[in-house]
Amino acid sequence: MAAVGLAQALLSKAAPDMDADTLEYALGYFRESNDFTSAGLSEFLGPLLEDANNNITPAQAAALCEKLAAELGGDDEENQENGGGDARRLDQSIHIASESHGVSSAATTLAALGMGTGQKSVDLAHLQSKNGPQATTVDQKKLRKAEMKLASKREERGNKSDLYEIPTWNPNVKPAMIVNQMKPSSSASGESSRSKDIRIENFDIHFAGKKILTNADLSMTYGRRYGLVGKNGIGKSTLLRAIAHGELRLPSHIRILHVEQEIAGGDTEAIQSVLQADVEREALLAEEKSLNNTLAKTSISPEEANIAAEKLKNVYLKLEEIDSDKAESRASLILNGLGFSPAQQKAATRTFSGGWRMRLALARALFCRPDLLLADEVTNYLDFPAVVWLENYFQNWNATLLVVSHDRSFLDAVTTDIFHLHNGLLDYYKGNFTSYISARAERRKNQVREYEAQLQYRQHLQAFIDRWRYNANRAAQAQMKIKILEKLPELVPPPKDDLDGLGEGEGKELYFRFPEPEKLSPPILQMDEVTFAYPGTTRVILSGISFDLQMDSKIAIVGPNGAGKSTMIYLLTGQHQPSSGICNRHGRLRLGLFSQHHVDQLELAHSSVQFLSGKFPGKTEEEYRRVLGRFGLTGTTALQPIGTLSGGQKSRVVFAAMSLSNPHVLILDEPTNHLDMDSIDALALALREFKGGVAVISHDQRFLDAVCNDVWVCANGKLTSFSGAVGDGDGVVKQYKKKLFKELDL
Missing domain, CATH: 4.10.860 (DNA Excision Repair, Uvrb; Chain A)
Incomplete structure (x- = not known):
């Protein structure tokens, strides 16, 4: 039993905080086993010592076990073979008194290892047991309890060290593309068998002193497609960055890609750039x-x-x-779907504009096929055919997708679940965007109904108290009601909710308005057999264009990027002159232009009020603020530097400037980019009520159907009118979308 004495001395000294069950479990090993080699002891005692004393390193634990093995003779091969040392035959008599030397040996062992110094290691005398080691058998219940506790500790320690990585994240630095940080998967490591579901519980997110989420839970099942919706500035992009940058802890075997910013340009060909993403x-x-x-x-x-x-x-x-031989064809297919011609696929990335580089970043992400794809407003940079293609591609996406978008038709086509971010909360709804709208309305009604019922109950109690409080016969009952009322939790009304998408004007706080223009006699704006090529070049961009826009026109201009839609806008506004043909504008015609690069029109260092007063002088500050208020810029927001505003708020400043020019015709190039759903609804309503002409270029099918009654397709250098089927029931733009599906063979 010398082994038991030595082990008890070692454990009591090295890990004085070890609980009794674990200690009894450890001593049982020395009573029932003869394997006292340093390897055997390290395997058994090492984890026990490290778990019970955080100050012991694995190297120190191994050294302790080695010394103990030397004391027990476990590493003496000759002693092991002859049954010598302290190992005894079971049929021999054991004299407990003869084992008393074990305690002093243990003290010598600990002293030799340097464990005899320090706060808890000065006095070795307490290691001696007054009653000596006991010869009783191990309690099996305690043994099982200790084994379960040890297994639990090992599992926790393994999870922390192996499964999770918590990289640091500086919220002020935006990465160009997470694709470049993705680690290759390895089936040999066994990671492929791990679950790819995501569950993050009870987390908070704050950004720049602003509360984004509090005590939130986020759960995503692998293979489902989630939409994240909420107002501008509520924190949707911040949540995506927190996931992508490791601010929220996720299993390290899950590969995450975040499509947020355009890639850097260089001499690499577009298709090679996509291939290199793998x-x-x-x-x-x-x-x-x-x-x-x-x-x-x-x-x-x-x-x-x-x-x-x-x-x-x-x-x-x-x-x-990994089907490496098919990689190039797959990359080419993705680029083609996103609008890259064969020539563009071979062009250097530095030759592309910012919008095309953003498409290239999306192509790289789709090509890599990550376990979790985070897509932040990716449709903002796509034309109508590319959005249709991407909808179909995501419908066959076999990994997890979390997408932020304000395009409702896109969300309806792509998503299987919706997260709604509002008031520091993250609510979950099953189904696509349309299902979310109805479920959210029903949830809201239930919240209001419950609040009103609670309020009515409290009012009933209060009325009883007020009536009978000072009546001697009812005073006891009134006092009881007072106690009931005091114990009720504080009644908090349901948070204010504008119910996105429930119809124009219903529950809306936002209302855009353009002033009514003066009447002009036709023709207002005409193009007749117009052809355009840039001076000094022979490449014809547009040819044979005939177009007539009246005061009551609501026209959608759709088509692939590079087909000449922006060139046509420049011809309409007079920024370009036709190479041949006639472009006729009414002499008193005032045009309001919203371009994709509208930020270039703004003075970012000035406030919105200062910008309007500089562009349209002669009005009071109150009048400028009233105009801004019509487009949702109220309070101190109108006095902030424009550079500090969100993308949607900057768009509203441009809308306010357009309204001050009292335009007869509005020409808008992708006006819904960066706008939240409330703003898109408000803009659609304002354009429908506007008494002048409207021409819109957009990829948002629902917005176009809400505004326009006529579709013109710009493709292959031509502009042709699209006529939908009479009595189809769908809007003309939705009918055009169906036609595209057939043409793209989707």
Whole structure:
């Protein structure tokens, strides 16, 4: 039993805080086992010592076990073979008194390891047991309890060290593209068998001193597609960045890609840029090239050649597993769907504008096929055909998707679930956006109904108290009602909710308004057989364009990027002159233009009031603020520097400036970009009520159907009118979308 004494001395000294059940479990090992080698003791005692004393490192624990094995003779091979040392035959008599030397040996062992100094390691005398080691058997219930506790500790420690990575995140620095930080997956590591569901509980997010979420839960099932909706500035992009940058802890085996900003331009071809996004494939191709160069050397030995050949075989197998030979065709298919022509796919990335580089970033993300794709307003940079293609692509997406978008038709087509971010809360709804609208309305009604019922109950109690409080016969009952009323929790009314998408004007706080223009006699704006090519070039952008816009026109202009839609706008506004043909504008015509690059029109250092007063002088500050208020910029927001406003708020400043010009015709190029759903609804209503002409370029099918009654398609240098089927029941833009599905064979 010397082993038991030595073990008890070691554990009591090295881990004085070890609980009794675990200590009894450990001593049971020395009573029932003869394996006292340093390896065996390290495997058994090492974890116990590390769990019970955080100050003991694995190296120190191994050293303690090695010394104890030396004391017990566990590493003496001759002693093990002959049954010598302290290991006894079970049929021999054991004299407990003869084992008393174990305690002093333990003290010597601990002192030799440097454990005899420090706050808890000065006095070794307390290690001696007055009653000596007991010869009783181990309590099996306690043993099982100790084993379960130890397994739990090991599991927790393993989870913290292996499953999770918590990288630091600076919220002031935006990454260009998370694709470049993605680690290649490895099925050999066993990670592929781990669950890819995401569950984050009880987390808070604050950004720049503003509360985004409090005590929130986020749960996403692998393979489902989630939409994240909420007002401008509520924190949707901040939540996506928190997930992508590791602010919220996720299992490290889940590959996350965040499409947020355009890629940096360079000399790399567009298609090569997409192929390079697959880190695993690029690493395997580089290894293949290196191994082939090694095998091509004449000085290589046969042994080295065999090793290199075996490695090359494994590389080829891995490349075959990930379908490397089909990678280029898959990348080309994605780029083609996003609007890149064969010539553009071979062009250097630096030759593309910001919007096209954003498309390239999206193509890289789609090509990599991550476990979780975070897409932030990706449709803002796509034309109508590309949005239709992306809808179809996401409908077949076999991983998890979390997308922020204000395009309701896109959300309806893509999402299976909706998260609603509002008032520091994150609510979950099953179904697409239309299902979310009805479910949210019903939830709101239930909240209001419950609040009113609680309020009525409290009022009933209060009325009884007021009536009978000072009546001697009813005073006791009134006092009881007072106690009931005092114990009720504070009644909080349901948060104010504008119910996005429930119909124009219903529950809306936002209301845009453009002034009614003076009447002009036709023709207002005409183009007749117009052809345009940039001066000094022979490439014709538009040819044979005939177009007539009247005061009551509500026209949608759709078509792929690069087809000449923006060029046509420049011709309408007079910024470009036609190469041939006639472009006729009424002499008193005033045009209001909203371009995709509307921020360039603003003075970011000035406030909205200062900007309007500089552009349209002669009015009071109150009048400027009233105009801004018509477009949702109220209070101190109108006095902030424009550079501090969100993208949607900057758009509203441009709308306010357009209204001050009293336009007869509004020409808008992607006006819904960066606007929240309330603002899109308010803008659609304002354009419908506007008494002048409207021409809109947009990818938002629902917005176009809400505003326009005529569709013109700009493609292949031509402008043609699209006529929907009479009596179809769908809007003319939705009918055009169906036609695109057939043409794209989706």
